[in-house]
Amino acid sequence: MIRRVRVIGIGMGDPGHVTGEAARALATVDVFLVADKGDATSDLVAARQAVCDALIPEGHAYRVVEVTDPRRGPDAERDAAAYDRGVRDWHAARVDAYADVIDGLTGGETTVGFLVWGDPAFYDSTIRVVDALVERYASRGVAVEHDVIAGISAPQLLAARHRIPLNRIGAPIHVTTGRRLLDEYDPGLGDVVVMLDGHLACAGLVDAHPDLELFWGAYLGSPEELLVRGRLADVLEEVREVRSQARERHGWVMDTYLLRRPLDEPVRSHVGASAPPFPEVGELSDGVVTVRPLVAADWPVVQGEHNNAESLRWAFDDERLSDPAARRIAAGAAREWRRGLAARFLIVDVASGAGAGVIGVIRMGPPGTGLVGYGVLPEFSGRGLTTRALRLVSQWALSETDLARLELGHKADNVASGRVAAKAGFRAEARLSNRLPNADGTRSDEIYFSLTREAATSAGEDDAST
Numbered sequence: 001m002i003r004r005v006r007v008i009g010i011g012m013g014d015p016g017h018v019t020g021e022a023a024r025a026l027a028t029v030d031v032f033l034v035a036d037k038g039d040a041t042s043d044l045v046a047a048r049q050a051v052c053d054a055l056i057p058e059g060h061a062y063r064v065v066e067v068t069d070p071r072r073g074p075d076a077e078r079d080a081a082a083y084d085r086g087v088r089d090w091h092a093a094r095v096d097a098y099a100d101v102i103d104g105l106t107g108g109e110t111t112v113g114f115l116v117w118g119d120p121a122f123y124d125s126t127i128r129v130v131d132a133l134v135e136r137y138a139s140r141g142v143a144v145e146h147d148v149i150a151g152i153s154a155p156q157l158l159a160a161r162h163r164i165p166l167n168r169i170g171a172p173i174h175v176t177t178g179r180r181l182l183d184e185y186d187p188g189l190g191d192v193v194v195m196l197d198g199h200l201a202c203a204g205l206v207d208a209h210p211d212l213e214l215f216w217g218a219y220l221g222s223p224e225e226l227l228v229r230g231r232l233a234d235v236l237e238e239v240r241e242v243r244s245q246a247r248e249r250h251g252w253v254m255d256t257y258l259l260r261r262p263l264d265e266p267v268r269s270h271v272g273a274s275a276p277p278f279p280e281v282g283e284l285s286d287g288v289v290t291v292r293p294l295v296a297a298d299w300p301v302v303q304g305e306h307n308n309a310e311s312l313r314w315a316f317d318d319e320r321l322s323d324p325a326a327r328r329i330a331a332g333a334a335r336e337w338r339r340g341l342a343a344r345f346l347i348v349d350v351a352s353g354a355g356a357g358v359i360g361v362i363r364m365g366p367p368g369t370g371l372v373g374y375g376v377l378p379e380f381s382g383r384g385l386t387t388r389a390l391r392l393v394s395q396w397a398l399s400e401t402d403l404a405r406l407e408l409g410h411k412a413d414n415v416a417s418g419r420v421a422a423k424a425g426f427r428a429e430a431r432l433s434n435r436l437p438n439a440d441g442t443r444s445d446e447i448y449f450s451l452t453r454e455a456a457t458s459a460g461e462d463d464a465s466t
Contacts, residue, residue: 001105001107001110001142002102002105002110002112002137002142002144003110003111003144003145004110004111004112004144004145004146005111005112005113005114005130005133005134005144005145005146006025006028006029006111006112006113006114006146006147006149007113007114007116007120007126007127007130007146007147007148007149008022008025008026008029008113008114008115008116008120008149008151009022009116009117009118009119009120009148009149009150009151009152009153010022010048010051010115010116010117010151011117011118011151011152011157011221012117012118012152012154012157012219012220012221012222013044013047013050013051013117013221013222014221014222015050015051015054015055017151017152017157017221018051018055018151018152019149019150019151019152021149021150022149022150022151023055025113025149026051026052026055026056026113027055027056027057027060028111029062029111029112029113030061030062030063030105030108030109030110030111030112031062031063031064031065031101031105031109031111031112031113032048032052032062032063032064032065032112032113032114032115033065033067033098033101033102033112033113033114034048034064034065034066034067034115035066035067035069035094036066036067036068036069037069043250044117044252045066047222048064048115049064051115052064052115065101067097067098067101068097069094069097070090070093070094070097071090087125091125091128091129091132092132094125094129095129095132095133095136098129098133099133099136102133114126114130116151117151117154117254118151118152118153118154118157119150119151119152119153120148120149120150120151121148121150122153122154122155122175122195127148130146131146134146152221154195154217154220154254154256155175155193155195155256155258157217157220157221158193158215158217158220158256158257158258159215159258161217161220161225161227162215162217162227162229162258164215164258166191166193166258167190167191168190168191168260168263171190171191172189172190172191173190173191173192173193174189174190174191174192174193175192175193175195176192176193176194176195177194177195177196177197178194178195178196178197178198178199178200178201179196179197179201181194181197181201181202181204181205182201182204182205182334182335183335183338183339185205185209185259185335187209187261191258191259191260192258192259192260193256193257193258194256194257194258194259195256197255197257200236200239200240200243202214202232202236202257202259203236203240205232205259205331206232206233206236206331207296207299207327207328207330207331208296208327208328208331208332208335209232209261209328210231210232210233210324210327211231211232211233211261211262212231212232212259212260212261212262213229213230213231213232213259213260213261213262214228214229214230214231214232214235214236214239214257214258214259215229215257215258215260216228216229216235216239216255216256216257217255217256217257218242218243218246218253218254218255218256219246219250219253219254219255220254220256224246224250226242226246226255228242232259243255275339275340275341275363276340276402277337277338277339277340278337278338278340278343278401279400279401281293281396281400284345284392284393284395284396285350285392286388286391286392287350288350288351288384288385288388289347289348289349289350289356289385289388289389289392290347290348290350291345291346291347291348291359291389291392291393292345292346292348293333293334293337293343293344293345293346294330294333294334294344294345294346294358294360295330295333295334295346296327296330296331296333296334297330298330298346298355298358299323299326299327299329299330299331300326300355301346301355301356301357301358301377302321302326302329302330302358303321303323303326304377305357305358305375305376305377306320306321306326306375307320307321308377308378309378310378310381311375312439314410314411314414314417315439316436316437316438316439317437317439318439340363341362341363342360342361342362342363343360343361343393343397343401344358344359344360345358345359345360345389345393346358347359347374347376347380347385347386347389349380349385355377356376356377356380356385357374357375357376357377357380357385357386357389358374358375359372359373359374359375359386359389359390359393360372360373360374360393361393361397361403361406363403365407368402368403368404368405369403369404369405369406369407370397370401370403370405370406370407371406371407371408372390372393372394372406372407372408373408374386374389374390374408374420384423386420387420387423387424390420390421390424390426391424391425394406394424394425394426394451394456395456398451398452398453398456398457399453399456399457403453404452404453405450405451405452405453406426406450406451406452407448407449407450408421408426408448408449408450409432409435409436409446409447409448409449410446410447411436411438411444411445411446411447412431412444412445412446412447413444418447418449421449422449424451425451425455425456426449426450426451427449427450427451427455428447428448428449429448429449429450430447430448431445431446431447431448432445432446432447432448433445
């Protein structure tokens with residue numbers, strides 16, 4: 001009859017890394033339940049057996065039962081809701097499979113053990129499964145004790161192998177999964193430890209953050225241990241190749257990595273932003289102009305729009321946008337979109353299919369307010385493309401998002417920008433004295449425009465009735 005369940009962290013597979021407390025716990029278990037995930041990971045089962053053989057006294061009788069692990073499903077293809085349901089269903093199936101074995105224990109087998117890689121608190125679902133088992137037996141009137149024994153974790157071993165601390169002075173550590181990395185990453189998070197990454201998600205950060213330092217490790221604590229470190233953009237392909245070769249040899253890869261920004265890189269953090277994500281959108285078009293969400297490959301247009309003489313004439317300074325800076329802006333657009341910080345679009349000339357400029361809405365000021373900015377490349381100016389793009393984006397923002405008011409401003413002498421705003425339905429509200437800096441150290445008045453949801457709706461109704 002089952003009386004006790006012990007969840008024991010065994011480090012990364014080397015018996016020498018098992019703590020004294022864990023070793024003592026091993027010697028109290030009658031039956032170890034080990035998930036059998038198929039031939040590809042049979043050496044993981046063998047590694048658990050080796051830990052038991054090395055640390056459990058010869059006089060203690062125990063057995064290891066391999067339990068076929070239920071299929072979990074295609075995590076990468078699922079959205080957050082489907083992923084959550086899939087994991088819950090997988091846990092429930094695991095509970096059923098383990099309960100079948102426990103119900104068949106002999107009379108003298110009262111303590112069941114689960115051997116968990118690294119530390120159970122970090123990345124294994126065993127604790128949740130054990131909680132469900134305890135609840136199941138409690139509903140039958142059987143009280144089952146359970147405890148959790150800590151182990152040496154993958155992040156600890158990764159740091160030790162690279163001879164580094166996990167954090168820097170006064171800086172935080174953020175631990176996440178590969179599935180969540182791209183949505184969560186922000187320099188303000190500090191050092192980021194990534195676990196359970198089957199697809200090397202950090203590749204999605206290369207364009208925006210090529211200078212991140214990567215500390216990567218696989219099969220940590222085993223004779224097959226692999227380590228790579230270096231600038232993310234420089235070593236990513238090496239990691240991919242090493243990882244691919246390792247998977248071919250073993251049939252599986254268990255790796256962990258740390259991402260660390262350079263010390264001299266300024267932190268421009270958006271951590272703490274609470275805005276909802278902007279809704280997904282494909283293309284918006286009026287037949288002459290199409291706007292679509294900005295992607296990493298659009299960086300030449302971002303750079304060209306910023307660096308042309310007309311744009312620099314009205315800029316706050318005369319600094320040109322470098323290739324890396326333009327790449328970071330374009331690559332970071334999708335993340336800003338998901339975080340609800342900014343909706344950045346590429347303006348496309350339908351006739352040629354070429355990128356003509358950029359336009360975006362940034363959440364700034366009071367809730368429900370967005371600041372609009374726009375510009376086109378010199379070869380597309382004077383054709384009304386900016387006005388068309390502004391109409392499309394404004395209509396979308398005020399009808400499909402939570403924004404109720406759009407604002408934009410321009411230097412008083414930049415009359416062309418004012419004409420674009422007025423033609424798109426924006427109303428001039430004020431002239432703000434000496435508000436905007438100039439590259440030569442002087443300041444210019446700003447003409448401030450707005451377009452509200454009510455005004456846009458009224459204009460649309462008027463257009464429809466004519």
